[in-house]
Amino acid sequence: xxxxxxxxxxxxxxxxxxxSPDELTDLTGKMxxxxxxxxxxxQLNTDGIVPTAHAVPMANAFRDDQVVASIGAxxxxxxxxxxxxxxxxxxxxxx
Amino acid sequence: xxxxYETVIGLExxxxxxxxxxxxxxxxxxxxxxxxxxxxxxxxGLPGALPVLNREVVNAAIKTGLATNCRIAPxxxxxxxxxxxxxxxxxxxxxxxxxxxxxxxxLDISGEEFDPKRVGITRIHMEEDAGKLLHGASAGSLVDxxxxxxxxxxxxxxxxxxxxxxxxxxxxxxxxxxxxLGVCDGNLEEGSFRCDANVSVRPVGQxxxxxxxxxxxxxxxxxxxxxxxxxxxxxxxxxxxxGKVVQxxxxxxxxxxxxxxxxxxxxxxxxxxFPDPDLLPLEVSQDWIDEVRAALPxxxxxxxxxxxxxxxxxxxxxxxxxxxxxxxxxxxALVAQHNHPxxxxxxxxxxxxxxxxxxxxxxxxxxxxPALLAGILKRIEDNTISGKIAxxxxxxxxxxxxxxxxxxxxxxxxQVSDSGALxxxxxxxxxxxxxxxxxxxxxxxxxxxxxVGQVMKxxxxxxxxxxxxxxxxxxxxxxx
Numbered sequence: 001x002x003x004x005x006x007x008x009x010x011x012x013x014x015x016x017x018x019x020s021p022d023e024l025t026d027l028t029g030k031m032x033x034x035x036x037x038x039x040x041x042x043q044l045n046t047d048g049i050v051p052t053a054h055a056v057p058m059a060n061a062f063r064d065d066q067v068v069a070s071i072g073a074x075x076x077x078x079x080x081x082x083x084x085x086x087x088x089x090x091x092x093x094x095x
Numbered sequence: 096x097x098x099x100y101e102t103v104i105g106l107e108x109x110x111x112x113x114x115x116x117x118x119x120x121x122x123x124x125x126x127x128x129x130x131x132x133x134x135x136x137x138x139x140g141l142p143g144a145l146p147v148l149n150r151e152v153v154n155a156a157i158k159t160g161l162a163t164n165c166r167i168a169p170x171x172x173x174x175x176x177x178x179x180x181x182x183x184x185x186x187x188x189x190x191x192x193x194x195x196x197x198x199x200x201x202l203d204i205s206g207e208e209f210d211p212k213r214v215g216i217t218r219i220h221m222e223e224d225a226g227k228l229l230h231g232a233s234a235g236s237l238v239d240x241x242x243x244x245x246x247x248x249x250x251x252x253x254x255x256x257x258x259x260x261x262x263x264x265x266x267x268x269x270x271x272x273x274x275x276l277g278v279c280d281g282n283l284e285e286g287s288f289r290c291d292a293n294v295s296v297r298p299v300g301q302x303x304x305x306x307x308x309x310x311x312x313x314x315x316x317x318x319x320x321x322x323x324x325x326x327x328x329x330x331x332x333x334x335x336x337x338g339k340v341v342q343x344x345x346x347x348x349x350x351x352x353x354x355x356x357x358x359x360x361x362x363x364x365x366x367x368x369f370p371d372p373d374l375l376p377l378e379v380s381q382d383w384i385d386e387v388r389a390a391l392p393x394x395x396x397x398x399x400x401x402x403x404x405x406x407x408x409x410x411x412x413x414x415x416x417x418x419x420x421x422x423x424x425x426x427x428a429l430v431a432q433h434n435h436p437x438x439x440x441x442x443x444x445x446x447x448x449x450x451x452x453x454x455x456x457x458x459x460x461x462x463x464x465p466a467l468l469a470g471i472l473k474r475i476e477d478n479t480i481s482g483k484i485a486x487x488x489x490x491x492x493x494x495x496x497x498x499x500x501x502x503x504x505x506x507x508x509x510q511v512s513d514s515g516a517l518x519x520x521x522x523x524x525x526x527x528x529x530x531x532x533x534x535x536x537x538x539x540x541x542x543x544x545x546x547v548g549q550v551m552k553x554x555x556x557x558x559x560x561x562x563x564x565x566x567x568x569x570x571x572x573x574x575x
Binding site: 060062082086087091093 | 370
């Protein structure tokens with residue numbers, strides 16, 4: 001096993017996932033298997049191949065600097081669990 | 096022996112661009128609108144919404160890169176910087192990591208407190224801003240996403256500065272450049288030009304860098320200097336007492352003049368950058384770069400040099416006039432109409448800037464236009480009015496918008512250079528001050544100033560002072 005439960009717990013923390021001990025064990029095995037598959041790709045000789053930043057062989061999609069109507073605060077907040085006046089409200093982030 | 100320390104400063108500046116719309120969507124970037132009124136699925140981070148790059152942001156990045164001597168990358172890509180915070184709706188910020196648009200630039204700085212030096216610019220990259228958080232009286236924090244997705248350039252310097260004075264000189268120069276280019280409004284208080292300072296100290300002679308603290312909340316040049324000076328002293332004291340500097344973010348508290356650790360909420364930074372699959376790579380051709388370069392305005396450094404070398408102005412004048420583009424433009428328009436650069440410089444730096452400040456208007460909207468001011472200067476140089484009367488004319492033009500010649504005629508301000516008219520005044524003054532005349536003739540020659548003053552007063556300031564001097568001398572000599 002290359003991946004440990006500690007690695008999975010760290011990644012889960014970054015992704016804000018709360019995992020039970022059973023899930024942690026289960027996911028550790030699964031992540032290890034996934035990375036094993038990626039290892040297989042590493043066996044390919046990629047010398048002299050430019051790293052790919054995008055799968056589509058295109059560049060330079062632009063828009064002009066022209067204002068387009070916004071959707072407005074009411075629509076923006078329509079799906080928000082909590083709002084105060086025209087603001088989104090979230091749990092307090094500083095004391 | 097006491098250890099001597101060297102300060103090492105690197106700066107990260109966030110330059111908010113003046114484009115009409117956001118970097119990846121068509122929402123307006125206007126400041127001060129009602130909360131969340133300038134949002135759309137892209138900047139709200141709604142699922143499925145796709146970002147499209149604003150071409151003007153790329154133009155601004157190329158301009159800034161060229162003006163700071165950077166190499167413009169022919170190929171660059173956007174990346175996702177992943178972290179969670181309520182002001183960042185997508186859970187990642189679109190930025191550039193590997194392959195930024197500009198690299199390897201520099202600025203030359205100089206100042207009274209240090210030797211001229213070159214400060215390296217590591218990179219300039221494009222990115223989106225986050226929204227704004229309000230922590231008011233309510234239980235929660237409030238989020239306004241109008242600012243989310245507004246375009247920023249992040250300008251990262253090398254750790255090349257050795258004092259707060261050098262850091263300020265670098266920042267002021269960068270600030271001048273982006274404002275000159277018109278890519279940024281330069282407002283520090285509103286956060287259009289935001290600076291974070293990485294500060295560390297090391298014993299003189301040590302090669303490796305000390306542990307640095309990142310200083311934030313520096314929204315004026317004065318605060319930046321205070322924060323750096325405080326932080327340097329704090330770190331030296333800490334080391335002297337046997338402690339260790341920890342790598343951390345510290346907020347400057349302007350009221351107390353100290354930096355404070357941002358405890359608690361900060362997590363380990365692990366941004367897991369990866370190329371953003373929603374955005375195509377950016378390719379900038381040499382033609383595009385050449386086109387932008389050809390359209391660059393003359394920059395403050397170039398202007399200063401030209402004012403000194405071609406117009407023969409002192410370095411001080413050149414620096415004041417070139418510091419702000421509207422001032423430089425006013426000055427240049429004036430010189431174009433009255434080719435006497437030093438006289439023009441004196442008037443712009445003196446009367447014009449003082450009046451503009453007093454009336455709280457911009458120099459571009461100064462009612463005494465360069466053409467009207469040129470009219471005054473012409474009348475000073477042909478001796479129609481004295482420099483002193485010219486100031487009265489300036490004020491009158493400010494009020495009325497009339498030409499210098501009209502004002503001079505209406506108010507009868509034409510200098511009296513007619514010796515007949517002056518002779519009469521001189522005779523009066525001599526007759527009225529017999530004691531002074533006797534003293535003058537007895538050798539008290541500095542009384543000449545007194546006589547000239549009396550004649551000027553009698554003429555209500557309109558007498559030609561040079562002529563008065565000459566005539567008085569002649570007349571008094573006749574008395575001996």
